[in-house]
Amino acid sequence: MRSLLIGLLLLSPVLALAQTLDGAAKPLFGVGTTTELLPVEEAYQLEVELADERAVRLYWQITEAYYLYQHAFKFRLEADGELLAVSPEFPQALERTDEYFGEVSVYYDNADILLAAERPIPAGATLAVTFQGCADAGLCYPPRTQFFSLDPASGATEIPRPGRQQSATDTAVQTTADFGSLPYMLLLAFLGGSILNLMPCVFPILSLKVLSFARSSDHSRHLHSWVYTAGVVLSFVAVAALLIALQRAGSAVGWGFQLQSPGFVIALTYLFLVMGLSLSGLVQLGGSLMNAGSGLADRGGLSGSFFTGILAVIVASPCTAPFMGTALGFAVTQPPAIGLAVFASLGLGMAAPLLLFSYSGGARALMPRPGPWMETLKQFLAFPLYAAAIWLLWVAGRQTGVNTMAAVLAGALVLTMALWLWGLGGWKRGAAVVCALLAISLASWRGLDENGRGEAQLAAGLVPFSEQSLAQLRREGSPVFVDVTADWCITCLANENAVLFTDEMTAAFEDHGVVYMVADWTNYDPDIARFISSHGRTGIPLYLMYPADPGAEPLLLPQILTRDTVFQALRAVTGNNS
Incomplete structure (x- = not known):
């Protein structure tokens, strides 16, 4: 089930691009350099x-x-x-x-x-x-x-x-305040925000906004792109302000903390379902919700563009991108003004592709002429959203249990009926409201499930994380690999399925005598949050390879893993070149 869900989500080209970026960097480090790293x-x-x-x-x-x-x-x-x-x-x-x-x-x-x-x-x-x-x-x-x-x-x-x-x-x-590093961190945040547009949740929204420019005037196109940008930037700044406030109040939280709430995950599931139904043409939500298509220049279109920017940030919340981890880790360790500037740069990066299409005639010239294909593409873009809804439903089930999954599925059915009834108009809209309320109540019904995931759910050979266990293993002289992950982290799941949980890599960990420790942050855990923060990060994935020497510092691996990167780290901490 897990592999199927990841396969569906990776219809987007983002991870292929990220792997290309990661692979392209390798030659820069030369050939034949030693991999036996010193303390x-x-x-x-x-x-x-x-x-x-x-x-x-x-x-x-x-x-x-x-x-x-x-x-x-x-x-x-x-x-x-x-x-x-x-x-x-x-x-x-x-x-x-x-x-x-x-x-x-x-x-x-x-x-x-x-x-x-x-x-x-x-x-x-x-x-x-x-x-x-x-x-x-x-x-x-x-x-x-x-x-x-x-x-x-x-x-x-x-x-x-x-x-x-x-x-x-x-x-x-x-x-x-670290003003010397600020320009560089702003650049990293900008690049991370740009790559977010390729995530499977965000890509359909960006695509539809770009397609809407095909029949727009220059003035309308420019105005709506800047209003969309304002929605994106202000949303990121609002999330940043909340995150920084919680951390300064003593809460051990990090990027993606909202996804540790099953209620938020279920709300996202419903949102993706509704968006998919709208793109498929099964329900008509109007320009005020997504405002994608010919209604862009209609009255109320500016508010629609602003809301679309907010929507893009909401649906991007399960995603991480290369360069984001370092920039966001820097942001939350700086005074609030600098931290908010970094998040604003992240928002500008996310909005930059739309601004580019708005002002660049060359970029728009790459698009085919308007025609029936636009409606076909719009309907096709619904399927990544359906896949994301299935994945989020699975995440909610992993956080709580199968009873919750069944309740949310029933709620999705009732919600779809509510949308259908609303479209019929008249007295049926009253019934639609009742159905919508029933869907919300079903989403809240989790009383029969045990919250969280037990240790028995870990695959054979994997050890659950605790700082005490990690310290004990290090005292015993065992090399340890710590994988800080979560079911709602797309990059984490892609790394695990493509690299970490392959038969070859499992055998390599065993051959090198490295203990594989999983820190599961799907549900909130303050100990894991503090562990992440102590290594200069504010979000996941986080990969650390601890040498056998108890006094040696761990190696920090990239957020996008490759087979060679992990093998190199294994050889570095064990001295085993096989």
């Missing part, structure tokens, strides 16, 4: 000294074939409970194209940074330094934070790194 403290050796009463010198000795990201440096200087503003002076860096972050500035061999404080540094001041690096072999370390006690008389002394229970301190390092 992070050996790969990057940091020395700290006081240059004068207002300056600290940070010097990294970087092992050959390893590098550090300039944008990943974070500094926090604190004295007597107060933050001291600091200004880093970076040496010239090397520009390169990176598998994880695109165009970046990096340091090879060494990095010598002078940190200037706003006033003299008193004795007992604490400096927290965060950095992140990768190896030319193509694997990354999570961000690492080191702490130093500063004293003008005795110099700098490293403080042992806090344990997991103090991980909030690490996060605090990144709460000061």
Whole structure:
């Protein structure tokens, strides 16, 4: 059932594009580089000294074939409970194209940074330094934070790194505004938003809006594209404001948190069903709902375009895209104004293709002339929405149980009847309202199901995640692969079906003696949310490969996996080149 659902959802070309992007990056790392990665403290050796009463010198000795990201440096200087503003002076860096972050500035061999404080540094001041690096072999370390006690008389002394229970301190390092990294993160968010348009839930909506331009005037086309853009951007900013507010209130939530609510998933199921029925021509919803087609320029069309932008964001919520994880992780660790700017850039990226078609005659010239084919395409685009509705129904069943699936199916039937009755008009619209209310009540009926998924549902050889189990396995010297996933995460499911759960990969994990641990975030779990946050991410998928050495840092794998990437990580943490 799971494989069938994924096959239906992957009718969209998005994952093929993502795999192409991922595969295209591989040659950039060279041929023949070592895959036996060093512990992070050996790969990057940091020395700290006081240059004068207002300056600290940070010097990294970087092992050959390893590098550090300039944008990943974070500094926090604190004295007597107060933050001291600091200004880093970076040496010239090397520009390169990176598998994880695109165009970046990096340091090879060494990095010598002078940190200037706003006033003299008193004795007992604490400096927290965060950095992140990768190896030319193509694997990354999570961000690492080191702490130093500063004293003008005795110099700098490293403080042992806090344990997991103090991980909030690490996060605090990144709460000061990082304007140096902002332009790059805005670009990543923009690219991630653009790729969202290829997701199976969003693609039909974008396609219909583009088709509607075929018979529109330039003024109408431009106006509606900007109103649609406003709907997209404002929706992303609203979601971001809620996410940031919840996190600052102490809730351990991340991107996609709304999908951990079965009620929201069921509502999306109904929405996709209704949208599909409309595209199939079985029900007429009018221009005020989706506003796709010739009604674009009619009165009320502007509100329809704005609502379509909101709708596009809602249906994109189950999706992630390359570049999104890093940008969103950055956004939620910054002051609210910077975080909201990153989410706004994500919205602009999602709206950019429509704006391009609106203003580019060349892009519109690629479209066939208007004709009956447009109606046929419109009806065809209903099927990805039906597939998405089936998948979301499955997600709701996995979150709760089979009784919920049956209730939601019955609710979908009654909802379809409500739409049919409404179209007949007259007194039948009263019956339609009754049917709609019945559909909502059926969607809320979950009393006979046990909430959540049990450990018995994991496939043979997979271990359920807990920080205690992970720590125990590491103490025993076992290499561990942690797969943070969820049934509502399309990218996660695609990676599992295409790479991780193949017979070849299962045998490889067994041959290398690596324990495969699954952190299932389908339902809300604050421990998993904190685990994700501690590795500099705000959403999933998240893949970590822990070496057998209990003191070594894990390797951070890309969000889009390939067979070679996982095999490379397996060899790196075990030293087994077979």
